[in-house]
Amino acid sequence: MTTTRPSAAQRAAALLLLTYSVAVTILAMPKEVLPDAVHKKTQATRDKLDKLGINPWHFVFPGRRDHQKRRHIATRYVGVTTSGQKVVLHEGPEGLTNPPVRLFDSIKDTASHKILTMAHGGPLMRFRDDEVWAKRYDAFLESRRPHKLMQAFCESAVLNGGREMDSVVMELFTAGIDYNTGEQYGRALRVGRLHCKSSTYSRAHGTPDTLPDWPGVVWQVMQ
Amino acid sequence: MSAPGLLQRVELAVVDWFLKPAPVATLALIRIMLGLVMVACMVQYIPDVEWLFGYDGLLANVLKRYPDHPLRHHTWLVFGLLTVSSVSFTLGFATRISGLTAAVMQATVASSGYFHSWGWSTVMPVVLAIVALSPGRNAWSVDAWIAERRGRPLPRVAPRWSLRLLQVHVMAIYIAAGWHRINDVGWINGEMVYAAVANSMYTRLPYIDPQPLKPVFSVMTWATEIIELVAPFFLWVRKARVPVALGLVLLHLGLELSATIGYWQFMMMTLLWVFLPVSWAEGALRRLRIPGAPGPTAG
Numbered sequence: 001m002t003t004t005r006p007s008a009a010q011r012a013a014a015l016l017l018l019t020y021s022v023a024v025t026i027l028a029m030p031k032e033v034l035p036d037a038v039h040k041k042t043q044a045t046r047d048k049l050d051k052l053g054i055n056p057w058h059f060v061f062p063g064r065r066d067h068q069k070r071r072h073i074a075t076r077y078v079g080v081t082t083s084g085q086k087v088v089l090h091e092g093p094e095g096l097t098n099p100p101v102r103l104f105d106s107i108k109d110t111a112s113h114k115i116l117t118m119a120h121g122g123p124l125m126r127f128r129d130d131e132v133w134a135k136r137y138d139a140f141l142e143s144r145r146p147h148k149l150m151q152a153f154c155e156s157a158v159l160n161g162g163r164e165m166d167s168v169v170m171e172l173f174t175a176g177i178d179y180n181t182g183e184q185y186g187r188a189l190r191v192g193r194l195h196c197k198s199s200t201y202s203r204a205h206g207t208p209d210t211l212p213d214w215p216g217v218v219w220q221v222m223q
Numbered sequence: 224m225s226a227p228g229l230l231q232r233v234e235l236a237v238v239d240w241f242l243k244p245a246p247v248a249t250l251a252l253i254r255i256m257l258g259l260v261m262v263a264c265m266v267q268y269i270p271d272v273e274w275l276f277g278y279d280g281l282l283a284n285v286l287k288r289y290p291d292h293p294l295r296h297h298t299w300l301v302f303g304l305l306t307v308s309s310v311s312f313t314l315g316f317a318t319r320i321s322g323l324t325a326a327v328m329q330a331t332v333a334s335s336g337y338f339h340s341w342g343w344s345t346v347m348p349v350v351l352a353i354v355a356l357s358p359g360r361n362a363w364s365v366d367a368w369i370a371e372r373r374g375r376p377l378p379r380v381a382p383r384w385s386l387r388l389l390q391v392h393v394m395a396i397y398i399a400a401g402w403h404r405i406n407d408v409g410w411i412n413g414e415m416v417y418a419a420v421a422n423s424m425y426t427r428l429p430y431i432d433p434q435p436l437k438p439v440f441s442v443m444t445w446a447t448e449i450i451e452l453v454a455p456f457f458l459w460v461r462k463a464r465v466p467v468a469l470g471l472v473l474l475h476l477g478l479e480l481s482a483t484i485g486y487w488q489f490m491m492m493t494l495l496w497v498f499l500p501v502s503w504a505e506g507a508l509r510r511l512r513i514p515g516a517p518g519p520t521a522g
Contacts, residue, residue: 006238011238013242014237014242020388021388024391025398028399029399030398032402032405053332053333053335054333055333055346056346056349056350056392056396069414069417069422073423098423102426102428104267105484107268107339110339111282111338114337114338115281117424145285149285155284156280159274179414
């Protein structure tokens with residue numbers, strides 16, 4: 001250790017670095033270990049930094065989940081052009097089925113999945129019970145995210161390949177797995193149809209024409 | 224001369240801890256590896272940039288907050304700058320400017336939300352900025368080569384403040400990752416590795432039957448949680464530091480082999496070098512056989 005007295009500049013620098021280090025450590029502490037008052041006082045700072053895209057305190061993978069786990073999710077957007085042509089505008093993942101070994105992360109698939117799962121869509125992958133599932137599905141529809149997604153494929157030339165769209169149907173495929181039994185329960189449905197010109201939305205019915213090839217998944221009958 | 228008082232001793236210890244000189248090899252290696260992570264990410268992102276981030280892309284049409292976001296209006300400028308600055312940062316050319324540019328651009332991308340990426344993307348700007356301002360450019364870089372040619376070589380030993388800040392950030396990441404799970408039943412019951420492996424959003428093997436492997440996944444869950452809980456303490460204990468850091472590297476390697484969650488694992492395996500002996504970083508860099516690279520540094 002240095003024995004001579006450090007210069008004023010060195011002391012000031014060390015104090016600044018120490019303050020920063022203490023602040024980083026406190027901000028990293030979750031509410032489970034930090035006194036409630038301190039956590040509440042510091043939350044605004046975390047939120048502000050997060051909004052700026054700076055967040056070394058990202059709390060990863062919390063697990064408060066029951067024995068029904070998420071298994072698969074996939075979406076397909078099918079458009080009908082004004083000339084009556086039916087076109088698959090987007091599938092995430094392509095063909096609805098992942099390769100048996102995923103070497104690379106696809107940013108398109110990630111966005112396609114997360115945009116659903118972060119808007120009440122995540123629970124749709126889990127529930128075996130039809131009633132619980134139906135409640136979660138209603139919450140998902142109320143989030144208006146499906147409506148927005150269909151509208152995006154109606155209007156965006158980047159997303160619909162510059163085609164003049166008459167309507168867009170969103171199809172959703174989800175599956176859960178029971179931790180205890182390994183039972184896999186899948187659901188496939190047409191979420192809705194958006195009429196592009198009038199922007200009117202109607203709940204679509206029936207199951208999609210094709211289902212993903214997910215080994216072991218038993219598809220539930222949708223009412 | 225009288226013996227220093229308690230306060231003075233504390234002050235000396237703090238100054239020493241942050242400012243004692245250390246070889247720059249570890250920082251140089253981290254600079255190169257973080258830069259490569261950013262370049263790999265850009266290579267992966269660029270084909271879908273317009274579809275996702277563009278003026279009329281998915282985010283602009285779906286997210287409430289995105290239409291006013293700078294990334295929507297300057298998509299190619301941001302990704303162009305990010306790509307060029309990441310390459311430049313990796314090579315150690317105009318390292319400070321390129322590193323800070325990469326940090327700002329990465330924060331711009333990350334601030335558009337978590338719909339396209341994972342948590343690593345918001346951690347990256349801070350560590351990029353620290354390395355950019357550090358003496359990580361002083362060796363194994365174009366900057367060092369130019370300085371040498373001009374007869375003003377950059378010091379190969381410099382105050383260790385940036386190493387310390389990176390160490391603090393690594394500790395903070397494990398605090399944030401591990402400590403919120405202390406009362407989490409999913410983790411306590413050993414179910415979370417199963418949950419990750421079974422979930423096709425994460426797993427590399429989307430159709431593996433997880434059921435027969437449950438006991439293995441339970442052990443892996445508990446091992447993960449234990450090492451992430453204790454890492455913030457034991458990374459500071461001299462004798463435990465290297466085994467704990469290597470254990471964490473193995474953890475991230477295992478995660479990388481089993482799951483696709485962006486560049487979390489590569490970023491963390493890079494950052495963990497701050498807890499490994501500097502001679503290891505020097506050895507790794509010497510293997511790169513970069514012309515004009517310095518010899519081993521004492522200390």
